[in-house]
Amino acid sequence: GYGRFGILYRDTAAGVDSTDVTSRFRLQIDATAESDAGVVFGARVRIQQDNDGLANGVSAAPETPIDADGDGDIDYRGRQETGINGVRFFARSGGLEVGVGNIYGALEFMPGMYPIDLGLTGHSYDYTAYNFRGDAYDSDSNGAAGLNGVEVLYSAGDLSVHVSASDVGDRIAGFVAYTWNGWTFALAAQDSDIVGDTEWAATVGGSFGPADVTLAYAKNGDDTGVIGGTGDHWVLAGRFDVGAATDVEVYVADADYFTDTSYGVDFNHDLGGGTSLRGGISSTGFDTTLVDFGVRFNF
């Protein structure tokens, strides 16, 4: 697992600003056993605690800070999650894996959906084109566990395929990805009963000299012309090595449901021994400015 902590500054479009301590603790438990025939059975579970919310068990968007402790200052903090999340179980043999429970989800797991991880905290994740409109592994809570989450992953050489389904809006989603000459192309589609869920997505990513570049698109429903509604989502992101121990990440993203174009830049500096210094600055799709800075350590 890992821990991270630092400072997070936030200034919303409405001019409400705050500076708070931010932190996460993640203890990951991967328990496995292997049959005589070589099939690996396992479970992944996390004990995680963030302070990214309004109250215990309630998370909050960066755009909606409130006065959580009643002292007259606006803040953004505080929820305590205390136990394990929903469990993902799997059986794996060769390039084939079947998962049930708190599944990864095909859209979430599609190459190019997390082209970068901005700053210390990830900021607004506006650079994740499918915009969380599909099943995803939930580190805090239950995810699709208990709602018949099932998925099949297959990979062979340069090809990978992933199909996932759950009773969350009767979602079924899948992607196909292929790597050719160092470039990975991926195409995904989803069918569900939930208005606003992603319909299809496409990404392409690879390297130009010292830079890793990803272009991603998702059709998250037809454009409603409503902020926070549905529509197209575009992302262009890159990572550049700057010296032996430092890299810089940048992105620009826009969506029909944003008020503004979203963009950001960060740095990650390796301190050795599994520790790193990280920080970033971004302007979100809802015109909130986020700045974070801190340390992450793996254990």
Next chain:
Amino acid sequence: GYGRFGILYRDTAAGVDSTDVTSRFRLQIDATAESDAGVVFGARVRIQQDNDGLANGVSAAPETPIDADGDGDIDYRGRQETGINGVRFFARSGGLEVGVGNIYGALEFMPGMYPIDLGLTGHSYDYTAYNFRGDAYDSDSNGAAGLNGVEVLYSAGDLSVHVSASDVGDRIAGFVAYTWNGWTFALAAQDSDIVGDTEWAATVGGSFGPADVTLAYAKNGDDTGVIGGTGDHWVLAGRFDVGAATDVEVYVADADYFTDTSYGVDFNHDLGGGTSLRGGISSTGFDTTLVDFGVRFNF
């Protein structure tokens, strides 16, 4: 601990049927220390997560499925337990053990009360004659911890004795068991303030050639003539080896408070490395049909 996952099919007497993913994750922590005089002090605690319920923290009987996710389909799923259960503490020296907290309970721990473990999930546990009308170690919740749960276990050669007590209905229960020529005879009695609690129970178990057979009886209050009420509970169960890596379990059980005789059959096939394939079919005392199939792995 162990993980298990698979498919569970259910068809109730009212004709409501559903097929769902079933799973359990159990991480068991046994922490002990030994004094210079050889007394072992310890604690047992579990981090467990099932999907055997209606909602977080609420379990459900197999007979009462509901539409948990509001999609119009009947289902049976979903609760997420996230932390540790009530703790059992103990001090052990030679054949004597004193336990406090989330105690095992004398009726629950009596030989012959769990003659088999049907299929992947255990099904309705109709083959447990005392019908959970006494203190028992609670893997999900608090059990008798916090309610002055105390128990004493003693064994010497072929004799074992267990007395438990708690403030749950001021229960006090005990059993005496003796093994003679490969057959184990056990007799238990309980006094409590709870109507419907087990009054006494008796079991006998042993081997006929390749088969392990158990006969169990519990007097769970006088017969009220009410379904789900009180009365006698009978169980006959057996386990048979079928080949080197496979066994088959069967049971038949009846109780005054059942609508129908309960019966079932299962198989367990060892896949090596602590993994096994399991499945079973049963018809419960309330005329619900259960079928499960899946895998279990120890870690």
Next chain:
Amino acid sequence: GYGRFGILYRDTAAGVDSTDVTSRFRLQIDATAESDAGVVFGARVRIQQDNDGLANGVSAAPETPIDADGDGDIDYRGRQETGINGVRFFARSGGLEVGVGNIYGALEFMPGMYPIDLGLTGHSYDYTAYNFRGDAYDSDSNGAAGLNGVEVLYSAGDLSVHVSASDVGDRIAGFVAYTWNGWTFALAAQDSDIVGDTEWAATVGGSFGPADVTLAYAKNGDDTGVIGGTGDHWVLAGRFDVGAATDVEVYVADADYFTDTSYGVDFNHDLGGGTSLRGGISSTGFDTTLVDFGVRFNF
């Protein structure tokens, strides 16, 4: 971590008495990583379960027992905490440490604030002069995590300094401690918006032959003349070795907000292998008599 269990007897000023099983399970996780430059980053988290309350998540003062299980007897028991507490993160280099989250707190961590640990359970902690009127590491819950808890600890030779701050009542507190000829002198001060919070405190502790002795004082607001209100708090406590494996602790404490002088005596007897027998008797500041006896084991 450790476990402890035993018996706790309680007799309040109102004459309500009860005898209950008491227990605690604490699993402590200290996760760290060290950078190439020698800075240690880490997190401390506990999975703890006590039965020291009225219900899950609700603790209770020894003076206010209730009939928690509705059986007509007064009792004091039962809460089950199931997950991890708030996390304390830190970065440490040489004698300097910065902590954030569920911070230790300068008043809580000040030398002389825990001169002894009475009996099995700690009893009423009347011998902790600052009376928990400041930030402190919370083993059950969130503490100052999520409320911008920050602290800096520095030590060099005989000198130690600790400053802590949080958004809990905008508390800021600090102490300076110095050890001279085997005696440790400490002085602390706090500013906060919370009526009744400690204003300043002073302690001195050291050894007289076989005895460790501590004198502590805290000004917990001006004397309101109200029981349970605010005012001065004095503590005198000592520990004496009695034979090779046994020690005895005693204390006497008084506060303006007590109804009576508080005092107590205990013993700790080492059983080897990280196990010990412990017990104590005290009369609290609210005239409740507490007697406990039991075992503690480290793992």
